Amino acid sequence: MTIAKRRESERLRAERDAVIARSVRTLTDLFIEGASGHTLRDVDGREFTDLTGGIGVLTTGHRPDPVVRALRQQLDRYLHLCFMVFNYEPYVALAKALRGIAPLPDGKSAFFNSGAEAIENAVKTARASTGRPAIVSFQNSFHGRTLLTLSLTGKYQPYKVGFEPFAPEVYQAPFPYHYRCPPGHSEAECGPLALEGIERLFHAQVAPEKVAAIVFEPIQGEGGFIVPPKEFVRGLRELATKHGIVLVDDEVQAGLGRTARMFAIEHFGVQPDLVCTAKALGGGLPISGLTGRAEIMDAPVPGSIGGTFGGNPLACVAALENLRLIEASLEAGARLGKAISNRLEEIKEAHPLVGDVRGLGCMQALEFVRDPRTKESAREEAKAIQREARERGLLVLTAGMYDNVIRLLPPITMPPEAMARALDVLDESIGAVERSR
Ligand SMILES: Cc1ncc(COP(=O)(O)O)c(C=O)c1O
Secondary structure (H helix, E strand, C coil): CCHHHHHHHHHHHHHHHHHCCCCCCCCCCCCEEEEEECEEEECCCCEEEECCHHHHCCCCCECCHHHHHHHHHHHCCCCCCCCCCCCCHHHHHHHHHHHHHCCCCCEEEEEECCHHHHHHHHHHHHHHHHCCCEEEEECCCCCCCCHHHHHHCCCCCCCCCCCCCCCCCEEEECCCCHHHCCCCCCHHHHHHHHHHHHHHHHHHCCCHHHEEEEEECCCECCCCCECCCHHHHHHHHHHHHHHCCEEEEECCCCCCCCCCCCCHHHHHCCCCCEEEECHHHHECECCEEEEEEHHHHCCCCCCCCCCCCCCCHHHHHHHHHHHHHHHHHHHHHHHHHHHHHHHHHHHHHHCCCEEEEEEECCEEEEEEECCCCCCCECHHHHHHHHHHHHHCCEECEEECCCCCEEEECCCCCCCHHHHHHHHHHHHHHHHHHHHCC
């Protein structure tokens, strides 16, 4: 690296800190200049393998060709019209595409800019449809940073610090975390116990006939890639049906090809009433969707749902192309996911720091513990492994209630050889941290 180049990144970092709010934390100090597929290049000319995927956005990699081509064409048509003022075809076409793939029948859609907005609007829609106030969400969940979605979110640090009071009528139930079942209970009891937790909530805190929606992630993302047992998700469906509650499936992180199916909930054989998509939808453009059963989606009065930029034309054409690409890549993604999970199991065997390997498809994670018996969080070690990997040119994210999980979010289109090399680097990085303890 030349001195001139190094000065450039140092100058940019100093500038950043002077003008960007402290609350907006950036995981690395890298300034990125270019990106393609699974690779990033920084302003100092270094290359990195990117398994962060813009926190789960880049399911088809950086700048997928069909998305870039569609955007170029759209640039010559129109950039913004506002769907609340004019109709335009890409918005309708995207809703048709989602109807075709959604895990529920005859879906109608509305589009927004972020995952949090999709969840907010799911809650509004469920309330309008049921006439009820309360919402049940889960411990260890993440649904966004707006006041309502923050209120649904089941992790305090750092998201909620200093932002009280939260929205009322939100009730949090336990989520089955098979690696950390309550003491004295086996893994098999984890799902039924969590369902009992909801029943207890209905007796102790909120009557089920006051509950508009149960909002859940089919695999908890920020929570550390926790896959619940099938019976738990099926139990949620049964409870929702029994009490007339709208079941809201937050697929913002797990959806759209990430788990080798279009929607993560397909793994559980359950149909939700509303499904929220975002992150991967636009292939890098900001767009989110709320898709649901027509009678629920049509419950709020006309004009009550929308937003200036929601379903922006550029984002819609990007999403249309990206959904096609995801669909065409599902099988390759499933094969890649299998290879990742096999290799992670080998890594677990080789490294005592690895307590658990879990995930579905290309949504895989390692949980690090200091002692496999006590499962004491190895948060510092996980951070050290992340730093070691970065020194070796590999970028990964952490997650989890105890910040001791490394999660992998590769493009499902990533060449298997490149993924294998990345996992070798992860293996070496874990080894380096273990040796230094
Ligand atoms: C499951 C889930 N829901 C909602 C959100 C919020 O999405 P956004 O950051 O686009 O508002 C996230 C973001 O990480 C998420 O993982």
